[in-house]
Amino acid sequence: GNSVTQMEGPVTLSEEAFLTINCTYTATGYPSLFWYVQYPGEGLQLLLKATKADDKGSNKGFEATYRKETTSFHLEKGSVQVSDSAVYFCALNPSGGYQKVTFGTGTKLQVIP
Amino acid sequence: DAGITQSPRYKITETGRQVTLMCHQTWSHSYMFWYRQDLGHGLRLIYYSAAADITDKGEVPDGYVVSRSKTENFPLTLESATRSQTSVYFCASSEGGKSTEAFFGQGTRLTVV
Numbered sequence: 029g030n031s032v033t034q035m036e037g038p039v040t041l042s043e044e045a046f047l048t049i050n051c052t053y054t055a056t057g058y059p060s061l062f063w064y065v066q067y068p069g070e071g072l073q074l075l076l077k078a079t080k081a082d083d084k085g086s087n088k089g090f091e092a093t094y095r096k097e098t099t100s101f102h103l104e105k106g107s108v109q110v111s112d113s114a115v116y117f118c119a120l121n122p123s124g125g126y127q128k129v130t131f132g133t134g135t136k137l138q139v140i141p
Numbered sequence: 142d143a144g145i146t147q148s149p150r151y152k153i154t155e156t157g158r159q160v161t162l163m164c165h166q167t168w169s170h171s172y173m174f175w176y177r178q179d180l181g182h183g184l185r186l187i188y189y190s191a192a193a194d195i196t197d198k199g200e201v202p203d204g205y206v207v208s209r210s211k212t213e214n215f216p217l218t219l220e221s222a223t224r225s226q227t228s229v230y231f232c233a234s235s236e237g238g239k240s241t242e243a244f245f246g247q248g249t250r251l252t253v254v
Contacts, residue, residue, distance in 0.1 A: 059239070060239050060240050062242060064242075064245075069247075070247055070248070071231055071233075071245030071246050071247045071248050072184075072231070072233075072243075072245045073244075073245065074242040074243075074244075077240070077242060079239070079240045117183070117184070121239050121240070121241075122239070123239055128186060128189065128199065129174075129186075129235075129243060131183055131184045132183065133181075133182070133183035134183050134184075
């Protein structure tokens with residue numbers, strides 16, 4: 029079956045540090061890949077997505093590249109801010125007609141001033 | 142208001158009682174979902190619906206009932222609440238294509254005492 033594996037958290041960084049959150053997946057065919065963000069007390073919201081191999085999704089300074097060869101979709105940001113403190117979820121939509129979305133377990137990021 | 146709304150936001154109920162969590166979306170999305178979020182488990186799918194009158198089980202359906210008589214509403218009922226159902230519940234909707242994201246409500250925090 030499909031699966032998404034994220035690095036364990038929590039991740040604690042100082043403001044302006046570089047962020048990487050690793051995400052790898054297992055799926056047949058060519059899924060679409062997503063990063064969602066959950067701020068405290070809120071639901072998840074889409075951060076970025078990529079729908080085919082080598083696509084780069086980007087938003088709010090965050091980037092992730094769909095790497096088919098390594099089945100990865102790592103999230104990066106060059107300089108984090110305190111306001112980026114949240115839980116980040118990697119997810120995939122499988123190919124071949126609609127099937128259930130698979131989420132990773134989430135990585136909590138805390139950015140300290 | 143446009144979007145997806147859940148009610149109530151907070152609920153405390155007693156063991157054995159029936160409780161219904163409401164979810165309403167204004168986009169006419171075909172797919173709707175119920176997830177529960179628990180520490181250490183990430184998001185787990187309870188039930189989903191591909192259209193009105195079409196529902197299917199997710200990963201953890203036991204103890205829950207859903208219905209979808211109208212496209213815009215997808216209530217979740219706990220028939221006889223147990224303490225293990227204490228959780229944060231999220232409703233989501235999606236157009237359902239491989240490339241489309243899910244839109245989440247703000248969640249309902251349910252405590253069973």
